Amino acid sequence: MFNRNQFLRNSLQESADTKLKIEQKCTEDILKAADMIKEAYRKGRKVLLCGNGGSAADSQHIATELMVRLSHHIERPALPAIALTTDSSNLTAGGNDIGFENIFARNVEGLGSEGDILIAISTSGNSVNVIKAVDMAKKKGMKSIGLLGGSGGKLKSLVDNAIVVPSENVQRIQEGHITIAHIICEIVENELFG
Ligand SMILES: O=C(CO)[C@@H](O)[C@H](O)[C@H](O)[C@H](O)COP(=O)(O)O
Numbered sequence: 001m002f003n004r005n006q007f008l009r010n011s012l013q014e015s016a017d018t019k020l021k022i023e024q025k026c027t028e029d030i031l032k033a034a035d036m037i038k039e040a041y042r043k044g045r046k047v048l049l050c051g052n053g054g055s056a057a058d059s060q061h062i063a064t065e066l067m068v069r070l071s072h073h074i075e076r077p078a079l080p081a082i083a084l085t086t087d088s089s090n091l092t093a094g095g096n097d098i099g100f101e102n103i104f105a106r107n108v109e110g111l112g113s114e115g116d117i118l119i120a121i122s123t124s125g126n127s128v129n130v131i132k133a134v135d136m137a138k139k140k141g142m143k144s145i146g147l148l149g150g151s152g153g154k155l156k157s158l159v160d161n162a163i164v165v166p167s168e169n170v171q172r173i174q175e176g177h178i179t180i181a182h183i184i185c186e187i188v189e190n191e192l193f194g
C-alpha cells in the first residue's frame with residue numbers, strides 16, 4: 001500500500017542525491033553552457049528555449065530570469081531570451097496546420113539568427129518537436145544546449161553541449177534542470193555584470 005510519509009522521505013532523498021550526482025557528473029558541461037551563453041550575449045545575440053509540459057514551464061521560467069534579473073544587487077540590462085512555448089495562437093496554428101512536431105522548429109526558423117543559442121529541454125531527449133528545433137537551429141548557424149536526462153536520448157548527440165541529469169525519474173530530472181538553469185543564469189549575470 002502507498003505510504004505517503006515514506007514516499008515523501010524517499011522523494012526528498014532522491015532529489016538531494018540527484019543534485020549531488022549533478023555536481024559529480026555535469027559540472028564541466030554546466031560551466032561550458034554558461035560560457036556559450038556569455039559569448040552569445042557579448043556578441044549581441046539571444047537565447048531561445050523550448051520543451052514540452054514541465055519543460056515548457058522551465059523554458060519560460062529561464063527566459064524570465066535572463067530578461068529580468070536574478071540578483072537584486074546587480075543592476076543590468078535585459079538579456080534577450082524568448083521561450084517558444086508561450087503563444088497559444090502560434091502553437092495551436094502550428095500544431096493544426098504544419099504538425100505538432102514542427103511547432104518549435106518553425107519558431108526557430110522565424111526568430112533564430114546565426115550565433116544565437118537554443119536551449120532544448122527534454123527529460124527523455126526524444127521529443128520530436130524538440131529534436132526538429134535543434135535541427136533547425138543547426139541550419140540557422142545557432143549553437144544548442146540540451147538539458148536532458150536518463151540516457152540523454154537522441155538529443156544527446158545532436159546538441160552542441162548536452163547536460164544530462166543522472167536520473168531515470170522524470171520529476172527528479174526536471175528538478176535538476178531548473179537547479180542547473182538557475183546556476184547557469186546566476187553565473188552569466190555575475191560574470192557579465194557583477
Ligand atoms: O512535467 C511533467 C512530468 O513531471 C510532464 O508534463 C512532462 O513534461 C511531459 O510528459 C512531457 O511531454 C515530457 O517530454 P520530454 O521531457 O520527454 O521531452
Ligand SMILES: [Zn+2]
Nearest residue numbers: 054170171174
Ligand atoms: Zn513535472
